[in-house]
Amino acid sequence: MTTLAIDTGVGPLLRSWREQRRISQLELALRADSSARHISFIETGRSRPSEEMILRLAEHLEIPVRERNTLLLVGGYAPRYAQTAFDDPALDALREGMDRLLQAYEPYPALIVGGTYDVVAANRGMAMLLDPVAEHLLVPPLNAMRLTLHPEGLAPRIRNLREWRADLLSQMERQIALARSAQLRELYEEVAGYPVPESTGSTGSVPAPSLPFALPLLIEHDGEVLSFVCSIATFNTPMDVTVAELAIETFLPADRATADHLRSFTS
Structure with missing residues (x-):
């Protein structure tokens, strides 16, 4: 970065x-x-x-x-914090632990992103949501913001896209203010410029469930509209730049129908 x-x-x-x-x-x-x-x-x-x-x-x-x-x-001093590549053997224990966490969260979607929202790991629940997505968006490194907001990504299937898009862009703006990253700014300008699809799927407009505590993600999959609430976890007091910028994003079903749908696809 x-x-x-x-x-x-x-x-x-x-x-x-x-x-x-x-x-x-x-x-x-x-x-x-x-x-x-x-x-x-x-x-x-x-x-x-x-x-x-x-x-x-x-x-x-x-x-x-x-x-x-x-x-x-x-200030004239040597850097204090290392920047270890995510695939470096020194992070083997970390990667193994994160992989176990992702697998344990199945069938619910979860992924791990770096400082510019590049996906470094994801579970089967997330892979299910990405089907179908345009092939060019699935070429590594996958980027969570592109996958979500690109008109050939998840965007056409997100029922409350305008609200979800505004929330994601606000999240990026806060991150830019915190990290002052040129790469993050370029990514923001790219995804903010994507056109918002006029159509958001084939099942019509679906009202959001009553979730006063969090904005839900409403996304169509296989003819059903699934509802999720998202949480983001980071590491406490990291001593490595790479680890400091990792974020674990998990999607919790907001209703029983969504949970049942996920179980049926990963069973």
Whole structure:
């Protein structure tokens, strides 16, 4: 993932993150056991922060670990967090555990995506929903946002596409603000530009179930309209860039008919 250049110098970068978080110099100083004067000197370049101080400020500003590496490099220090390829043997135990999780969730759909929504693993429940999808969208690396919003992907079968699309684009906007990724911005501009299909399937308009706690995904499959609620899980306190950007997305049936339909297809 490519990081967007904002300013030169660690001070302006830290100031940009602080302003984005809407935290005053005094509040950040109190959190980091420092002083507003020292924070001001760091931001203006009058004081060179230590490696420990950069990491402490980054923690209190909730800066992603990839961006913490950038701050360290700009500040004249070596990166602290490794970026291990997902297929590296060092992550064998992690991959095996995630595979077991995906399999245990069957017949319900689940997948794992990276920082730019590329799919790194999925279970049979998800594969079922992707049938049929245009072949060119299934060429690796699969991208969850393209698969969902492309007019030859899942989009024509999503009954509440406009609501679901708006939610996904808002999610991407929040992620762009957090990660400041050029690749993520390019993906957003691509999928946001996809036309919204006029037709959303052959069974007509289906009202959403009463789910005040979450927006459901209503999607047609094999003549039935299935209803899901989605949850996203990430790793707590990751120490590797790759692991920090992984997200496990699970789709829980919102009604008994959906659960029965999934069981019938994977039994």
